[in-house]
Amino acid sequence: MSFTENIIGKIEQENIQPLPSWWFHVRYGFFWILFLVALFLGSIAFSLILYFLFEGDILLAPNPLSHFIEMLPWLWIASFFLLFSLGYWGLRHTSSGYKIPLWGFLFGNIALSFFLGIGWYFLGIPDTIDRATSRIVPLHHSLEQRKEIMWSRADLGMIAGVIRERNGDMLIVEGPRGRQWEVMVSPHLARSFREGQRIKVKGIHQGGVRENLFRAESIIPWRRQSYY
Amino acid sequence: MRYIKRISSFSYEESEEVLQEAFIKAWRYIREYNSDFSFSTWIYRIVHQVTISEWRKQVSRGRENQIAWDDEWMENIAGSVDLERDFQSRETVEKMRLAISLLPDQYREVLVLKSLEEKSYEEISDILKIPPGTAGSLVSRAKVKLKVILESQFS
Numbered sequence: 001m002s003f004t005e006n007i008i009g010k011i012e013q014e015n016i017q018p019l020p021s022w023w024f025h026v027r028y029g030f031f032w033i034l035f036l037v038a039l040f041l042g043s044i045a046f047s048l049i050l051y052f053l054f055e056g057d058i059l060l061a062p063n064p065l066s067h068f069i070e071m072l073p074w075l076w077i078a079s080f081f082l083l084f085s086l087g088y089w090g091l092r093h094t095s096s097g098y099k100i101p102l103w104g105f106l107f108g109n110i111a112l113s114f115f116l117g118i119g120w121y122f123l124g125i126p127d128t129i130d131r132a133t134s135r136i137v138p139l140h141h142s143l144e145q146r147k148e149i150m151w152s153r154a155d156l157g158m159i160a161g162v163i164r165e166r167n168g169d170m171l172i173v174e175g176p177r178g179r180q181w182e183v184m185v186s187p188h189l190a191r192s193f194r195e196g197q198r199i200k201v202k203g204i205h206q207g208g209v210r211e212n213l214f215r216a217e218s219i220i221p222w223r224r225q226s227y228y
Numbered sequence: 229m230r231y232i233k234r235i236s237s238f239s240y241e242e243s244e245e246v247l248q249e250a251f252i253k254a255w256r257y258i259r260e261y262n263s264d265f266s267f268s269t270w271i272y273r274i275v276h277q278v279t280i281s282e283w284r285k286q287v288s289r290g291r292e293n294q295i296a297w298d299d300e301w302m303e304n305i306a307g308s309v310d311l312e313r314d315f316q317s318r319e320t321v322e323k324m325r326l327a328i329s330l331l332p333d334q335y336r337e338v339l340v341l342k343s344l345e346e347k348s349y350e351e352i353s354d355i356l357k358i359p360p361g362t363a364g365s366l367v368s369r370a371k372v373k374l375k376v377i378l379e380s381q382f383s
Contacts, residue, residue: 003244007251016252021259092357096264101359 031093038087039109043116044125045080049073050117051126052143055223060202062156075133075140084109147222148176154205159183159214160222162198166190171216173199185216198222231275234340236283250278265354272345272355276337327377335370342367 010016052073061067088105091097100108120126127143134142151160152175159181165172171183171190183201193199200220206213232243254274261270328336341347341355352363 003248007248010248011252011255016256018258019256019260024260095262098357099353099359101361104359 028093028095031090031097034090035087035094035097038083038090039112040116042080042083042087042109043113044120044129045076045083046110046113047117047120048076048126048130049080050121051130052076054121055143055147057147057150057200060158060200060220061150062158067150071143071146073143075137080113151200152176154214157203157205157217158200159203159205160198160200163193163195166193166195171219173201173214179212181212181214182210183214183216183219185219189216189219193219193221231272231340231345232279234344235276235337236279236286238279238283246279246282247275249282250275253278265351269347269351269354272341272347272351273357276355280333280337324378327374330377331370331374334366335373338363338366339370339374 052071056068056071058064058068058071087109088102091100091105130142131144134140134145148160151158153159159173159175161173161175161179161181163171164174164180169185169187169190171185171193173181173183175181181201183203198221200222201214201216202218202220203214203216206215229240229243229247232238232246233240236243236246238246250271254271257274261267331339337356338352341352342349347355349360349363349367352358352367353360356363358366
């Protein structure tokens with residue numbers, strides 16, 4: 001029996017049929033969807049990294065370098081790299097994705113994640129996701145929680161809270177645990193803020209007889225970006 | 229068949245079996261083929277996948293990863309790295325055999341496709357499912373690596 005007859009014989013004997021076209025469409029469609037979903041979720045993870053970098057008050061910390069390392073959002077960095085790898089893997093398994101080199105994918109993905117990430121950031125999506133995640137993932141502290149700890153250090157000249165009253169050169173600020181601070185500011189600075197606004201204050205804790213007195217050197221809105 | 233033997237050291241009978249398996253796979257996957265590249269490139273891809281998969285299975289079972297190669301293999305490969313030698317000499321043949329066996333698989337595969345099968349980088353890219361630039365750089369690195377090994381063998 002010749003080689004060709006052998007193959008034809010086996011195909012007939014085992015009734016081997018070509019796989020239907022839809023099978024390939026589904027298969028390649030799955031990998032395209034996987035790639036697009038990974039890209040989309042990766043851009044959200046990227047927006048969370050941007051959110052931590054922009055809103056993490058890194059430059060306001062007494063030791064910016066150690067604060068930067070402390071504030072690194074490992075969960076979101078790991079998520080971004082995981083989704084990046086998944087996206088690349090998906091793309092490589094599409095019908096022609098193998099033609100795209102890794103560096104092309106790397107730059108393309110980062111550029112797209114960056115632009116989409118900035119969009120998500122301005123829409124307030126990272127803030128919502130970060131808060132929700134901190135409720136679900138036990139060891140993950142949201143940026144809000146981290147910042148509250150950072151800005152509860154009157155001894156380091158850092159307090160935060162909501163302005164309850166504005167009285168000339170004095171602001172009554174209520175801290176996270178209900179503590180009322182009397183914040184001395186210049187009248188000009190006091191006029192820049194309104195009651196009900198959440199602020200961060202850098203300055204000097206006066207202590208002594210008036211335990212709640214704080215002399216402000218600078219006042220910054222709680223958030224750089226207002227989503228609400 | 230020649231290609232199977234060039235990237236593995238299957239015997240004639242084993243190569244026939246691998247080729248048969250490859251043709252059956254091609255028949256099953258025939259609707260996957262599209263005109264983005266030539267039919268011959270697509271067949272090469274399937275033969276390559278089936279051969280490498282079968283060859284790796286054999287190597288993992290303890291088979292020696294030694295490539296069977298012929299005179300054409302040797303002269304073309306040596307020519308591609310500008311090595312002028314007398315290939316009739318038994319010593320030269322042995323050194324070439326050793327040098328080629330020392331090449332990592334991926335380098336050996338691209339060298340076979342480029343120097344023996346005379347495929348373009350674009351075709352190598354489609355056969356091995358790698359970016360065309362990667363195919364080009366793999367071929368260059370394979371030649372450099374082979375030349376280094378050969379020079380150390382002949383020096």
